[in-house]
Amino acid sequence: MREAYIIGAGQTPFGAMPGESYRSLFTDAVDAALNSVPDGIDAGEIDEAVVGTLGVGGRQIGLSGPAVTEHAGLHGIPSTRVENACAASGYAVRQAVQAVRSGMADVALAGGVEVMTDMSGDAAKYWLGVSGETEWERLTGTTFAGVYAQMASAYFDRYDATPEHLSQVAVKNHKNGAKNDDAHLGFECSIEDARDAPVVADPLNLYHCCPTSDGAAAVLVASEDAVGEYTDEPIRVAGVGAASERVGLFQRDTYTGIDASMEAAAEAYDRAGIEPDDLDFAEVHDCFAIAELLAYEDLGFCGRGEAHELVDSGATELGGELPVNASGGLKSKGHPLGATGAGQIAEAVKQLRGEAGDRQVEDAELGLTHNVGGSGGAAVVHVLEREVGR
Amino acid sequence: MREAYIIGAGQTPFGAMPGESYRSLFTDAVDAALNSVPDGIDAGEIDEAVVGTLGVGGRQIGLSGPAVTEHAGLHGIPSTRVENACAASGYAVRQAVQAVRSGMADVALAGGVEVMTDMSGDAAKYWLGVSGETEWERLTGTTFAGVYAQMASAYFDRYDATPEHLSQVAVKNHKNGAKNDDAHLGFECSIEDARDAPVVADPLNLYHCCPTSDGAAAVLVASEDAVGEYTDEPIRVAGVGAASERVGLFQRDTYTGIDASMEAAAEAYDRAGIEPDDLDFAEVHDCFAIAELLAYEDLGFCGRGEAHELVDSGATELGGELPVNASGGLKSKGHPLGATGAGQIAEAVKQLRGEAGDRQVEDAELGLTHNVGGSGGAAVVHVLEREVGR
Structure with missing residues (x-):
């Protein structure tokens, strides 16, 4: 090959x-x-x-x-x-x-x-809805935020996590995005801002949703x-992995993880010959804050049910052990649907070239991008490696 | 490779x-x-x-x-x-x-x-229209049939061809499709049927348009x-070629040929190491009868401006020198947009395996499929070859 x-x-x-x-x-x-x-x-x-x-x-x-x-x-x-x-x-x-x-x-x-x-708002809601399952999700009235809200509810029910952890994701990503001139919402927010925002789809509030x-x-x-x-x-494109899953949430075995992300990551790691621990940074698909927590687990950054502890520890902040979404992520950098996956890779290239300015991850040599379709009907993971003096 | x-x-x-x-x-x-x-x-x-x-x-x-x-x-x-x-x-x-x-x-x-x-009819018209250019074709009122009608008018203006040649394409393809159990309009039509049908977009009438x-x-x-x-x-996939062209007809240098088809065919022939003369049969994209005539020329089955003579000669009928659309083509077999290209290849496989029944092309060993997007904004050509005793 x-x-x-x-x-x-x-x-x-x-x-x-x-x-x-x-x-x-x-x-x-x-x-x-x-x-x-x-x-x-x-x-x-x-x-x-x-x-x-x-x-x-x-x-x-x-x-x-x-x-x-x-x-x-x-x-x-x-x-x-x-x-x-x-x-x-x-x-x-x-x-x-x-x-x-x-x-x-x-x-x-x-x-x-x-x-x-x-x-119009209605059209936007319609088009976002088409990322979910049509017949039994969208046409029965579930919004796309509503789909991820169900995942968040299931996660909170199963593990010792709370909406406060979602707000921590928002604060982290806004802090990073404030250092990114290309970000849509390039400003910092406080934990209070993120905690007290209007509800979009309970338990998700405005700061738990990307723009x-x-x-x-x-x-x-x-x-x-x-x-x-x-x-x-x-x-170097060291590894690529991709996988599908049933499009409707209700068709799946679990709401607290995305099988397609797990399989895509496993394939990408295998092809690259690396472990998650080898990564210097990651750009993950945080269309909603709960999605970033699920990604931590699906991509093997921590064990099952431990994502809320990982964000709480600060390990995924800039300067932490594994900075996640140094760009600001979908939350702060923004989410023009079709552009997001390539945009993650554009960020990874900046990081690997040392051109990321104030949000530069130190000694970035190996990075990962994680792009999810809908609520996990599709996922694709790239492992990218800097080669010097080829 | x-x-x-x-x-x-x-x-x-x-x-x-x-x-x-x-x-x-x-x-x-x-x-x-x-x-x-x-x-x-x-x-x-x-x-x-x-x-x-x-x-x-x-x-x-x-x-x-x-x-x-x-x-x-x-x-x-x-x-x-x-x-x-x-x-x-x-x-x-x-x-x-x-x-x-x-x-x-x-x-x-x-x-x-x-x-x-x-x-509804309006919705169908809308969705077909999206195959054309949106801003300056569809939204200004041009139907998709109207786009191909402009190509037909330009062809008739430039060459010594008439709507009678379009009707000949319809008669040929219906005759073939009548032998195909999978065809949408699997019945024969007379030249009078095809000549006297109601106008859809002048000079195209109902029999000059696929269903x-x-x-x-x-x-x-x-x-x-x-x-x-x-x-x-x-x-064996002996050759593949694909090419793009400006989506809007008005953006192009010519209305009487599709550049993307020419370039895709040239690439496919080159990769396969063959000439058009080597082909035993072809399935071409006859969304409208004029499109089949343009395809004859774009794919090199005859010289520029000679397609109407080729259909008139009977060379592209079953039993002719180069049978085209033995399946019935889009005209008679039908055109479920996204399924058409793969359907053409399914027909080619049947022909190459000698499983095409009453519409079997004799000694079919090398075939071509030609699939066009919209009015020629994209085209893809496959050259397929039967291998025996591999």
């Missing part, structure tokens, strides 16, 4: 930009990725593109892949849209890795984009044969 | 089945594909799934990949939805080929599904290392 390397990555700021379009945002992200390649690259050297988007809001739904890649100046190349709800661009990056490993492409672009803030964001991100993947043309300090 | 082989393929009948669901249809197609593997296969041996669907009608939009693969009994494996409008499952098959060639899967399932007939169908199809792709476990007479 030939190796795949990340040679560049970039993103737009995440935020409320209702005046922007899919095309304009995606083009900005592609430009950022191209400009981040150390030894330079022309758009014409890209062999293939994969675009993750949920198509929220009913803009260019059919053919949104070619629509945005053509606009970004990548004329004529194969361009495929992939969708796995909020894991769309995590899967896009995985597909770019496959394209490169297959020998059918030397350089592939994977990205994602979403425009969410030019909709609805616009944005785009893009990642450039090169084969081991081509990588030398672009950089001698690439990021 | 390790070789990829098709070891099985199947489809549901295409037609009006509004009582069926995405899940039920996809499961039937997967079962048909599994049952078609000569030496047998268990669902558990499938490493990965790729599902093409446009998500017409707003059913399970987010996570429709995992939703249908889980229902089909393919639990836990990576499942990605891909979308390139009507080329969704052609791209899904290409992605399965990449998965296998990358070494990340030994056996991959690619399929597609669409349920279109349980919608709105329900259905699903699935294809199993195995690596060269694994193929021997399943059959000693597999179908």
Whole structure:
């Protein structure tokens, strides 16, 4: 299997930009990725593109892949849209890795984009709802926050955790996001702010939920044969794992863990030949604060039922043993659905290159990204490793 | 690059089945594909799934990949939805080929599904419209038939062709489809029927347009290392090509050809090391009759401006020099958008195995499938070759 390397990555700021379009945002992200390649690259050297988007809001739904890649100046190349709800661009990056490993492409672009803030509240609720199961969740009235609220309730019932732990996740991620110029909600919040916010879906309050964001991100993947043309300090895709689970929460064996995350992580660790302890940092999918706690356990950062103790210990803060969501995470950095997975990888590239500024993780050499679709119907995990003097 | 082989393929009948669901249809197609593997296969041996669907009608939009693969009994494996409008499952098959060639899967399932007939006429028109360009085509009032009508008008203006040639395509494809039990409109039509039908979008009449169908199809792709476990007479994926083009017709240099089809075909021929003359049959994307004429030229079956002469000569009929759409094509077999590309390959597999019954192409050893997204924003071409006594 030939190796795949990340040679560049970039993103737009995440935020409320209702005046922007899919095309304009995606083009900005592609430009950022191209400009981040150390030894330079022309758009014409890209062999293939994969675009993750949920198509929220009913803009260019059919053919949104070619629509945005053509606009970004990548004329004529194969361009495929992939969708796995909020894991769309995590899967896009995985597909770019496959394209490169297959020998059918030397350089592939994977990205994602979403425009969410030019909709009415009802439309936003509808489109978020489509990430859940349609017939027996959305159409029976469950909101997407309601799905994660059920997971939180189950977790609190089973383990000695409380909403205070969710608020701790929010405080940590806002503290990190305040150091990220690209963050949608780039401000700090106090534990009181996070504790006393209005309820969204009990036990989740406003600070336990990520915002609805616009944005785009893009990642450039090169084969081991081509990588030398672009950089001698690439990021190796050491391991990739992906897995599915029943889409409806009610169809599953457990509400207090996501099987797809566990299986994806196990595969990624196995392919990379590492253990969770080897990681220097992680970007995990905290669409709701409970999701970050579940991720700690599903990804093996701690034992089952111990996630609330891990966040309480401070180990996942910047400067802690395993900083999680140094970017601010979905909570503070923002969550433009289709852009999130590629955006996590853009953050990981910044960290591995030592370019993360005030939120830099010290000696970051090995990082993980974890992107979840819906309430766990799909998950994809990448293990990324910095190579120096290749 | 390790070789990829098709070891099985199947489809549901295409037609009006509004009582069926995405899940039920996809499961039937997967079962048909599994049952078609000569030496047998268990669902558990499938490493990965790729599902093409446009998500017409707003059913399970987010996570429709995992939703249908889980229902089909393919639990836990990576499942990605891909979308390139009507080329969704052609791209899904290409992605399965990449998965296998990358070494990340030994056996991959690619399929597609669409349920279109349980919608109101307005909804169907909306969802078809999303295959075109949104802002300056659909929202300004152009229907999807209207887009192809513009291409037909331009073709008639430029070359010595008339609507009579479109009707000849309809008569040929209905004659073939009448021999296909899976066809949606499996009846013959006379040239008078096809000539005198009500206008849909001038110069296209009802018989120049494919129907709105329900259905699903699935294809199993195995690596060269694994193929021997399943059959000693597999179908080799000799060549794959894919390309994009500007989504809006008005953005292009020409209305009388589809650049993406030309580029995809050139790549597929090149990788297969063949010329169009070597082909024994082809399944091409005749969403409208004009699209079949353009395909003849874009795929190199004849020179530019000669397609109307080719259909007139009878060369593309069953028994002709190069039978095109022996299945009945989208016109007669039907067009459940996301299922069409995989359905074309299921037909090609039948032909290459000599299992096509009354519509069997004699000595079929090398075939082509051509799947177009929208009005040509994306295209994907597969060249498939029968291997005997591998």
